[in-house]
Amino acid sequence: MGYVFRLGQVGVFVEVTGQAAQEQAVEAQARQFAGLQQDRVRAALQPSASASPTPATAPSAPPTPPVPAATAKPAPVSPPVAPAPVPAVPADPYCRPGEQPQFHxxxxxxxxxxxxxxxxxxxxxxxxxxxxxxxxxxxxxxxxxxxxxxxxxxxxxxxxxxxxxxxxxxxxxxxxxxxxxxxxxxxxxxxxxxxxxxxxxxxxxxxxxxxxxxxx
Structure with missing residues (x-):
């Protein structure tokens, strides 16, 4: 006894042989077997999502090392400039201390x-x-x-x-x-x-x- 089924564009023929006295039992077995074969063929033609290859993940770029921040150099500190000495006004040799020239x-x-x-x-x-x-x-x-x-x-x-x-x-x-x-x-x-x-x-x-x- 044969059983034909179709999956997409593929046709499948399942043949089961047995004694004539057991025709009904053979037919039932043929259908059962055909159903099993149908599931197997479907599984072979349409692999499960778990069987599909996992796309390779592109390797991530290595982390960029941090660029050290430029440290500003301290400005050179100039030494304080001493004020120029003020020339002392020469005192009159004929004046007493604290006395200023004037007429008397x-x-x-x-x-x-x-x-x-x-x-x-x-x-x-x-x-x-x-x-x-x-x-x-x-x-x-x-x-x-x-x-x-x-x-x-x-x-x-x-x-x-x-x-x-x-x-x-x-x-x-x-x-x-x-x-x-x-x-x-x-x-x-x-x-x-x-x-x-x-x-x-x-x-x-x-x-x-x-x-x-x-x-x-």
Whole structure:
């Protein structure tokens, strides 16, 4: 007895033989056997999911080693710069500790009369190194000189002289450090005083200006 079944595009024929007296039993066995064969063929043609090959897993990339962070180098520290020393102002050798140059007594009176022509003191008043009893004091315009024997304070630029006498403030030019007999009152311009051997440059300029004015 044969039994035919189909799986997809495949046809299967199962033949079972037996005695004629056992026809019914053979038919039942044939169907049972055909069913078993059908299951076997189906299993052979359609393998189970467990039999299918497992796809190979791609090897994972090796872990990337961590990149060490760059450590910033500390900035070089410059040594502190010492401030430049401030030059000490030299103390006047004739001033006492804490004393500043300024005019006193007759020099102060003479400075008040002469104003800017006498300038400002650059030293304190000091005694004559020769021991005469006279005193001196330097200014930024010349030298103040006090004659003790005549009680006369004077000031000179080197060529021009002023002195504070009992009469009044007088003016003269030349080499004499004491007021001569022909010294003029300081109110009279020196260019109008009696002619001396030396004439200052300011007088020559004034004379030249007068000559030019007369020529006009």
């Amino acid at each position: 007594f007759g020099f102060a009176t003479l400075s008040a009369k002469l104003g800017g022509r006498m300038g400002s003191p650059t030293s304190c008043e000091y005694g004559d190194p020769r021991g005469s009893g006279d005193t001196l004091q330097a200014t930024d315009k010349g030298l103040s000189f006090y004659r003790q024997s005549t009680n006369t304070p004077t000031f000179t630029t080197g060529f021009e002289h002023w002195a504070l006498t009992d009469a009044d403030l007088v003016y003269w030019t030349g080499d004499s450090i004491d007021p001569p007999g022909d010294a003029q009152p300081a109110g009279v311009h020196s260019c109008l005083a009696p002619v001396t051997a030396r004439v200052s440059a300011s007088c020559r300029d004034l004379t030249r200006q007068a000559e030019l004015a007369l020529d006009v």
